[in-house]
Amino acid sequence: MNGQTSHQQPKDGRHDDDTALTEFLASLMDYTPTIPDELVEHYLAKSGFQCPDTRLTRLVAVATQKFIADVATDALQQCKARPAVIKDKRDKQQKEKRLILTMEDLSKALREYGVNVKHQEYFADTPTAGLDPASRDE
Amino acid sequence: MSDGGEAEGTRDEQNGSNLRSGDGDYSRAISRVAMAQICEGVGFEGFNESALDSLVDIAIRYVCELGKTTRFYANSAGRTGCNIFDVVQGLEDLGKPLGFTGASEVHTDCVVSSGAIREIKEYVDMADEVPFAQPVPQFPVIRERRMIPSFLQMGETPAFKHVPQWLPAFPDAHTYVRTPVWNERLSDPRTDKIELARQHRKAERSLLNLQQRLVCNGSSVATTSAEPCNGGNGSGVNNNGNLSLEKPLEAEDIGVSRVSIPPKLSSQAQTEKQVSLLETFAPAIEAMKDGLDSGSDGEKTFPEKRDSVFLELKGGKKVFGEPLDLKIRKAVGRTSSWFGHEGEKDDKKRRVEFILRQSLENQQELPQLIDNVVCFSPFLEFGGLVLEELQLEGYESSAMLQPHQNFLDSPLPQMHWCCRPLEPKMVFCEEEEETNMSLWRTQDNFLRHQEQVIKHATWN
Secondary structure, three states: OOOOOOOOOOHHHHHHHHHHHHHHHHHHHHOOOOOOHHHHHHHHHHHOOOOOOHHHHHHHHHHHHHHHHHHHHHHHHHHHHOOOOOOOOOOOOOOOOOOEEOHHHHHHHHHHOOOOOOOOOOOOOOOOOOOOHHHHHO | OOOOOOOOOOOOOOHHHHHHHHOOHHHHHHHHHHHHHHHHHHOOOEEOHHHHHHHHHHHHHHHHHHHHHHHHHHHHOOOOOOOHHHHHHHHHHHOHHHOOOOHHHOOOOOOOOOHHHHHHHHHHHHOOOOOOOOOOOOOOOOOOOOOOOEHHHHOOOOOOOOOOOOOEOOOOHHHOOOOOOOOOOOOOHHHHHHHHHHHHHHHHHHHHHHHHHHHHHHHHHHHOOOOHHHHHHHOOOOOOHHHHOOOOOOHHHHOOOOOOOOOOOOOOHHHHHHHHHHHHHHHHHHHHHHHHHHHOOOOOOOOOOOEEOOOOOOOOOOOOOOOHHHHHHHOHHHHHHHOOOHHHHHHHHHHHHHHHHHHHHHHHOOOOOOOEEEOOOOOHHHHHHHHHHHHHOOOOOOOOOOOOOOHHHOOOOOOEEEEOOOOOOEEEEOHHHHHHOOOOOOHHHHHHHHHHHHHHOOOO
16 A cells, blocks of 8 residues: 555646645644654654654644544543432432543443453542442442 | 554454553553543543553554564565555554445555544544643653774773774773772871870779779778678689789689688788788879879769779799789779770880899999889780799899880880788889989878879879
8 A cells, every 4th residue: 555646636636635735734734633743753753763853743732632632522421321320318410420531431441442451440530340240330 | 443543453463462561651641641531531530440451452453563564564565664554454454344435446556545544634623732741852861872992092002902092991990900008098107106105094094993902902901891892702703824823822712802812822921011001002093093094085984993902022922912803893893894805915015024024133322222123014915924024034022113214115104003912101212203212101191292293293
């Protein structure tokens, strides 16, 4: 699979592509990813990525951020989807609960992405850790 | 549930372990902060530690995997430097398990229109910009390497012809050649002299202590009181071999009870005289001790108990008085000082021998004064040695130990006690006062004389 653009494209197409690409990269530079550039460069250098262009590192950073954001969003949905276990005695708001990123939500979300994260149960994060999953969910 | 993204969790690979172990804590900490910020942007209010750690791991793996894939594509194209097309292809690879978005356009020439880029674009447009919380320095920090200077830089010429000058220089000779190191001690003659004088003073003080103890013993015996002094006798202090001497004195016997003259010693007739002698000695000793102490360290130690052993060389008797060590038993508290001068023992021994020799030579000089010699030694061996020496020499009559100026370059005049057994007199001889010796008949006179002596005494 070649990374280079094919030469069969008509020139204007390529020209459009190039402009689009440059525009995209320029827009990328405006956006400051949450993941710092130095960190990304460090890990890219570790894996052999060699490119002096900072735009590419920004691209990788943005891509990673997008990935993590997707995973987190899924986990959030998992967390919200779970019915509230805590019931306030005052009965003010039954569904009120803090949105905490837990291992269970994360593992469920990651399973969609092909990451199999099994959490050790003895690593008790919550009071309900170690309980039967069925009772936990409902 | 998940909209297709290029996101793809890494399959468990063997590189997972080195990712975790190879990562420094610093980079992981930064990642943690970044992940937390992302989660916060998504909408989370909190997280479990383990969950965040897992997320950090996943993010790091994602970056590394993306880099690897990108490199792979670049290498496949025969390049070492990666470009955007490699990155996009890597992104698509990572997102493959999620399904293709715009699958038909994967191999399109226009990269921008690929699904991955499209999604990223959407993300960039949609998501809020949340920069990293803190400034991150460039890392890893490359430490400045200190190069070994070359021969040229050192200004040296290599010893061997085959070694060019631009090579690093050889280490200095002291790094591999072991030379003996002498512990040079600077000798200051002045401090040496001061130290010597101090030691002499100590010796004299010990001598005086012994004197006091002798006096104490004598006086206590005279009073014939079951004084506590006697108690000390029973306790065995040091029975040095040197003091074995000839007399088979028992430690308990000698004690202070008798004026410490064993039966073997001079006749009992002298006992009472000795007693009186000791009595006479007592105040003088104390006075001298005070004088000495004030001259030295100002330490004033008065013997509570009048313990003292009295060494006497009677005419015609070769047996010496009881060993000195017995006296030492008395003063429990003060013996400690006596045994601390181990280093000076040899010196003392030499001094003793010298004094004895000199006294023997000068015996004729002051015949009228010399009847007895009282040897006081701060050390057991010293005293024993003295006695032995005297006996070996066949010394039968008392001799006076003369002070000698030139003895071991000692700045101190040697102090000695001369005592006459038959008369309650005591003559205190000092080097400068030889001509002033006179026989004192009473204690008062003697005391007065002592005072004068003390005033004139020069101990340094």
